[in-house]
Amino acid sequence: xxxxxxxxxxxxxxxxxxxxxxxxxxxxxxxxxxxxxxxxxxxxxxxxxxxxxxxxxxxxxxxxxxxxxxxxxxxxxxxxxxxxxxxxxxxxxxxxxxxxxxxxxxxxxxxxxxxxxxxxxxxxxxxxxxxxxxxxxxxxxxxxxxxxxxxxxxxxxxxxxxxxxxxxxxxxxxxxxxxxxxxxxxxxxxxxxxxxxxxxxxxxxxxxxxxxxxxxxxxxxxxxxxxxxxxxxxxxxxxxxxxxxxxxxxxxxxxxxxxxxxxxxxxxxxxxxxxxxxxxxxxxxxxxxxxxxxxxxxxxxxxxxxxxxxxxxxxxxxxxxxxxxxxxxxxxxx
Ligand code: TYM
Numbered sequence: 001x002x003x004x005x006x007x008x009x010x011x012x013x014x015x016x017x018x019x020x021x022x023x024x025x026x027x028x029x030x031x032x033x034x035x036x037x038x039x040x041x042x043x044x045x046x047x048x049x050x051x052x053x054x055x056x057x058x059x060x061x062x063x064x065x066x067x068x069x070x071x072x073x074x075x076x077x078x079x080x081x082x083x084x085x086x087x088x089x090x091x092x093x094x095x096x097x098x099x100x101x102x103x104x105x106x107x108x109x110x111x112x113x114x115x116x117x118x119x120x121x122x123x124x125x126x127x128x129x130x131x132x133x134x135x136x137x138x139x140x141x142x143x144x145x146x147x148x149x150x151x152x153x154x155x156x157x158x159x160x161x162x163x164x165x166x167x168x169x170x171x172x173x174x175x176x177x178x179x180x181x182x183x184x185x186x187x188x189x190x191x192x193x194x195x196x197x198x199x200x201x202x203x204x205x206x207x208x209x210x211x212x213x214x215x216x217x218x219x220x221x222x223x224x225x226x227x228x229x230x231x232x233x234x235x236x237x238x239x240x241x242x243x244x245x246x247x248x249x250x251x252x253x254x255x256x257x258x259x260x261x262x263x264x265x266x267x268x269x270x271x272x273x274x275x276x277x278x279x280x281x282x283x284x285x286x287x288x289x290x291x292x293x294x295x296x297x298x299x300x301x302x303x304x305x306x307x308x309x310x311x312x313x314x315x316x317x318x319x320x321x322x323x324x325x326x327x328x329x330x331x332x333x334x
Contacts, residue, residue, distance in 0.1 A: 026150025
C-alpha cells in the first residue's frame with residue numbers, strides 16, 4: 001500500500017461527540033483529498049478523549065461510529081491506513097519517553113490547555129496537561145512529513161516539531177520533523193451563533209454548530225438562524241463582517257470555489273437568500289455521506305475488520321521507530 005517515494009501524511013481526530021462541519025472542512029475533507037498523492041495514516045484519538053471525563057460505553061460506541069463516519073466521508077481503506085489509537089500501544093510508550101524530553105514551561109504555554117483547564121476547576125487532570133506530548137508521540141511514531149489539521153492545532157504541531165528537533169539534537173537524527181498542513185479555506189470554521197468563536201461540538205447552543213449527522217431540515221434551519229452582520233452586502237471581511245465571512249468560507253469549501261467566486265455568486269442576493277443557499281449546499285454535500293454512514297454502522301464487522309487491519313499495519317510501522325528510540329535512550333535490549 002505504501003510507496004517509498006511518497007511523503008507521509010498523518011492526522012487524527014477525537015471521538016468526543018459527533019463531528020461538526022468544522023472537523024469536516026478543517027480536517028476530514030483534506031484527508032480524503034490528499035489520498036493517492038501521499039502515504040496516508042489516519043486515526044481515532046480515543047486516548048486523547050480520556051483527558052476529560054467519559055462514560056465508557058459511550059466512548060466505545062463513539063469510537064466505532066466515528067470510524068464509520070470517516071469511511072463514509074471518503075477515507076478509503078485501499079489507499080489509507082485507518083486505526084484506533086489505543087490499539088497501538090507504541091503511542092503510550094513513546095509518550096513516556098517524550099515526556100522525559102519535554103519541559104513544564106513549554107507545556108504551560110499551550111493555549112488549548114489553558115482554555116480547557118479553566119473549565120475543569122480544581123481537579124485538573126495530568127492527562128490534559130500532557131496531551132500535546134501524546135500528540136507529538138502520535139505524529140513522530142510514523143515519520144510523518146505533513147500533518148493536515150485545522151488552525152486550532154497549529155501550536156500542538158509546532159510543539160511536536162520542537163520535541164523532534166530536541167530529541168534529534170540530544171541523541172542523533174531519529175525523527176522526521178513534521179510540517180503542519182493548514183487548508184487555505186476551512187481552517188477555522190466559526191460558530192453560527194457567535195462568529196468570533198470557533199465552531200465546536202462542545203458549544204452549549206446547538207444552533208452554533210452543524211453536525212455531520214444533522215438532518216437536512218435542521219441544517220437549513222440552523223443556517224437561517226445564523227448570526228449575520230449589519231449592512232446588506234455579501235462580502236468577505238473577517239474583521240467587520242465575521243458572520244457573512246464565515247458563511248462565505250463555508251460555501252466556498254462546499255463548492256470547491258474561491259471566496260471571491262463565492263462573493264460573485266451572491267453579489268445581488270439578500271442575506272436571507274444567501275443563508276438559505278449556504279444551508280442547502282451544505283445539506284446536499286452531507287446527504288450522501290449520511291446515507292453511507294447509516295449503511296456502514298449496520299455493517300459492524302466490515303468496519304471492525306478495517307480497524308483491525310489498520311492497527312496491525314500501524315503497529316508494525318510504529319514498532320520500528322519505537323525500537324530505534326528505545327535503543328537511543330539506553331533501554332537494555334535482548
Ligand atoms: P479534534 O478532534 O479537536 O479535531 C479534529 C480536527 O478538526 C479540526 N477542527 C476544525 N477545523 C476548522 N474549524 C473548526 N471549527 C474546527 N474544529 C476542529 C481540528 O483542527 C483537527 O484537525 N488533538 C487533535 C487530535 C489529534 C491529532 C494528533 C491530530 C491527536 N493526535 C496527531 C493530528 C496529529 C484534536 O483534538 O482534534
